[in-house]
Amino acid sequence: MYQVLYLGKVFRKFKRPGAIVVKVLITGGTGFIGKKLANLLKDKHEVHILDKNPDPESTQTFKTFYFDMSEKHLFDSLDKDYDIVFHLAAQSGGYYSLINPQDDCDWNCKATVNLVEFCLGIKPRKVVFTSSMAVYGNASGVTEESPTNPLSYYGVSKLASENYIKLLKEHSDVTYSIYRLFATYGSDQDLSNLHQGIVSIYLSYAIKDREIPITGRMDRVRCLVHVNDVCSALEMAMNDSQTDNNTYNLLNEEVCTPKIIVNTIAKSMGENIKIIENEGYLGDQTFITGDNTKLKSTGWSPSLNLAQGISEFYSNIEGNNG
Template sequence: MKLLVTGGAGFIGSHLLELLNSDKNYEVVVLDNLSSGFRENVPQGMRLVVADIRSQEIEALFQKENFDAVVHLAAQTMVPYSIEHPDEDCEINLAGLINVLENCRKYRVKTVLFASSAAVYGNNENVPLHEDLALMPMSFYGITKMTSEHYLRVYHELYGINTVVFRFANVYGERQGEGGEGGVVSIFCKLLAAGKAVTVYGNGEQTRDFVYAGDVAAAIKAGLAARGYQTINVSTEHETSVNQLLGAFAEVAADKLEVRYAETRQGDIFRSALSNARLKEILAVTPQMQLKEGIQKTYHDYVKRGK
């Protein structure tokens, strides 16, 4: 199977490429503009095309390569940035997606896998959140992800493209940047590695669903065999409080852990976890990484890279 992975030189993409590189059934081409990705995240021998998903030059790539499937990870992922720059967020996340989808239509790509987000749910207290709930995003980033899902659905209905929309929970792991939705883990890594205090807004009992990037990669790979149109959460279905997250960090950086509590920030979601029943049922994937081990891997990788 010949695959195009957009945004493949980024954080989640690097874990997917690592997994696919070990399977000779896949020929992978990576498309990335390297605005937040890195060449070293692309395995040796795997082709990297440096280009923007919004560019018309990518048509030549589709025309030449005859891809079987596209994994679309390229995106603007930072919620605060989307609030400050809604025009750019829209241009990258929507116009970029449409450019990719039009090339998929023209050159008869059979399958598209898309990285959506828990941000589409907004502040919904029906935890764990399941895929059939009404969507009410609270940021422009969430809006572009929700709208992208509709574009994908209609491209499936009109042109028969197999589509899997993955709604990621808070993804963390090695090579993670300091932006994006799982950024609290990398922010804690940065502060701890520098011997600085960690600030927690609120009492630390607010929860998130932290899913390891390697488990996300396994879900994406499994999704390549899916047919029709599917919307699937990728999550642990487990609520982890910020205090519990700090407990995991304490075991790997105990001598450096200093915590300060501050007032709750307006607009912050208090509870979040996504149901993973559909992930297990449709793709037969169950996230395996335990938080303690995952945090250990992530922190040691951060220190090793000297960020």
């Protein structure tokens, strides 16, 4: 059983004259994307973080709450006057979900239901939710209207969570934006997790061994997106009414194969990288490409292509190790 752990202070360094400051809650705020988003917003808004994994750096910077969101009663410890809620917390690995489907259901579906009920009570202006390309299954050029066909428990739980989030608008005046993230990568991603994040997995092996094991088909395809571009889209959603009650694909439309990614990593490192082919696993999403036209119509566009993004990622690793 998780206990509520509240740490940190209320930071009200407001902010610049004339700025509109809102109170923001980020679930999953110590994770890869959540931490980036929190740091992006911290000088403009009052940011609180909810996560089940304590992070000393976040505790020193933000008002932080640490508990398992599948425990409904623990939400009573949160503040009740948030303007914007970003729901990023999740079990986010397709492979893990196939091994531990109950955890996936608790940390995704049950946690999202509890968050929706919390938001129906406090009525923030908007909830912004990060879903996943996993809802589509294997498909090419998907738009937001394409059929959904998840292949993993993770994809199923993300699709269910989208529908829970949509009930906010049906049962209240709370608006939502849903972003279906494609494979997200970038600096500060966890290199020790070798089951999640195609770029971070490949980089981790390349740095350690100068060889990369490729799980599954060599002709598998992905569209990716850099974490900075994810965070810029999420920030836009805070005040852009055209994103209200809409669902978006969030990706760079470059089509990437394992060989393209490995060659780009090798070029950034200035090394020769060996490829080792391994068998895939049941439920693996072997090809998924998408269309970001709808999101680009809001004024968002990706700022980093694959070569730029991997260069940024590797340079950050080298800088931290130097």
